[in-house]
Amino acid sequence: MAKHTVVTMPGDGIGNQVLPEALRLLKAVGFDAEYIHADIGWDCWCREGNALPQRTIDLLAKHKLGLFGAITSKPKKEAEAELAPELKGKGYSYFSPIVTMRQKFNLDTCIRPCISFPGNPLNFIRKRTGGGFDEPAVNVVVFRQNTEGLYAGVEWTNPPEQVRAALAAHAKFKPFASVPGPDLAISVRVITRNAARKICKAAFEWAQKYGYKSVTICEKPNVLRETSGMMEEEAKAVSKQYPGIALWSTNIDAQTMWLTKNPEEYGVVVASNLFGDVISDAFAGLIGGLGFAASGNIGDEVAVFEPTHGSAPKYAELNPPIVNPIAMFLSAVMMLEHIGETGKAGRIRAAIAAVVKEGRVRTYDMMRLTGGAKAISQGAASTIQMTDAILAELQRSKPAESETCEFAGAKP
Ligand code: NAI
Numbered sequence: 001m002a003k004h005t006v007v008t009m010p011g012d013g014i015g016n017q018v019l020p021e022a023l024r025l026l027k028a029v030g031f032d033a034e035y036i037h038a039d040i041g042w043d044c045w046c047r048e049g050n051a052l053p054q055r056t057i058d059l060l061a062k063h064k065l066g067l068f069g070a071i072t073s074k075p076k077k078e079a080e081a082e083l084a085p086e087l088k089g090k091g092y093s094y095f096s097p098i099v100t101m102r103q104k105f106n107l108d109t110c111i112r113p114c115i116s117f118p119g120n121p122l123n124f125i126r127k128r129t130g131g132g133f134d135e136p137a138v139n140v141v142v143f144r145q146n147t148e149g150l151y152a153g154v155e156w157t158n159p160p161e162q163v164r165a166a167l168a169a170h171a172k173f174k175p176f177a178s179v180p181g182p183d184l185a186i187s188v189r190v191i192t193r194n195a196a197r198k199i200c201k202a203a204f205e206w207a208q209k210y211g212y213k214s215v216t217i218c219e220k221p222n223v224l225r226e227t228s229g230m231m232e233e234e235a236k237a238v239s240k241q242y243p244g245i246a247l248w249s250t251n252i253d254a255q256t257m258w259l260t261k262n263p264e265e266y267g268v269v270v271a272s273n274l275f276g277d278v279i280s281d282a283f284a285g286l287i288g289g290l291g292f293a294a295s296g297n298i299g300d301e302v303a304v305f306e307p308t309h310g311s312a313p314k315y316a317e318l319n320p321p322i323v324n325p326i327a328m329f330l331s332a333v334m335m336l337e338h339i340g341e342t343g344k345a346g347r348i349r350a351a352i353a354a355v356v357k358e359g360r361v362r363t364y365d366m367m368r369l370t371g372g373a374k375a376i377s378q379g380a381a382s383t384i385q386m387t388d389a390i391l392a393e394l395q396r397s398k399p400a401e402s403e404t405c406e407f408a409g410a411k412p
């Protein structure tokens, strides 16, 4: 019997291109696992009226470890139009399977490392005032609360009467009280103290484990006084248990501006759901963008790892595939780290780093080409060639069993 079981959910579009490539790397480092395929995504919605079928939930509940590619989601009207004829008008409504999965298994801690690889032509550079430029090494890990906030799903257009009545109890609702129901959309930002504390604690634990000098709480407490206020309050309380790690507090709007000014200053960043989503994409833009942005969704029991990119439908049918599989590979590396296979994780990470640094094999995004079939004739590597290059590097550099390369290197 294999040592580990991994539920693989390639999903839609390019998820089907990148996830199988990750399995090739896992095999090459001798990861002893059985993979169980699980359905998720748009086809499931169209055929079954549910993008996250119960059988997939059952597999995750049983095996507790998942690798996910990407899914397609479409607006309400299109979703209804593409539903199988026999399901139409039966009350099915589309929910994002990945958001549902996070809530169902309480995958409340989302970890999104944004760590630059030396030699990546997509790395952020900063002009010097006197000419020339710097390429600051970005080594940021974003902790995003994954189940609450504005993504909790508590929202209405045309809110029911009780909701309107409750809102009317708030003085600030007065200017909106006479807006007709169909013209009124409300999303509720729910923050609970326990979840706020937990994500802050996870951020500080990570900082301590990997030697980061600061944790930045990135919210907006001057305006969102209650919800961001609670996040900040808990960050402050938790920080007292980590005297060696500085707590910085920034506002989400200012932070998106500052991060191009001094990205090397930041270490661990923690935020609520939407702000974490925003700020992790912003930092990812400094280290190569969607082709390099990996993530882990971690709960107390279940953990699912996924690239942050979506299904990129316009590239899904290309043969050979052209998308960059590195974000998926780094997600698999995070999975290995999570289950304690740090040596294998380090080997894959080092092989990716070597291929990026050498710069001989680059996918279209790394060459700043426009995506499409012609990218290959313009010299871009295919998804498979990128995997092959990393595999070759793994072969070439077979390290001693004891050699490890930590997930996120300590800051200098
Ligand atoms: P997307 O991430 O799929 O693609 C945006 C663009 O980024 C692509 O057109 C491509 O130019 C580039 N890109 C994405 N992944 C890449 C990779 N691995 N290598 C190189 N370039 C890459 O986002 P988009 O176009 O907004 O959404 C497409 C579909 O994906 C939608 O249905 C959306 O709902 C869904 N989506 C799903 C996510 C998930 O599964 N977690 C996350 C984001 C979007």
Ligand code: MG
Residues within 6 Å of the ligand: 277, 281, 308
């Ligand atoms: Mg996002």
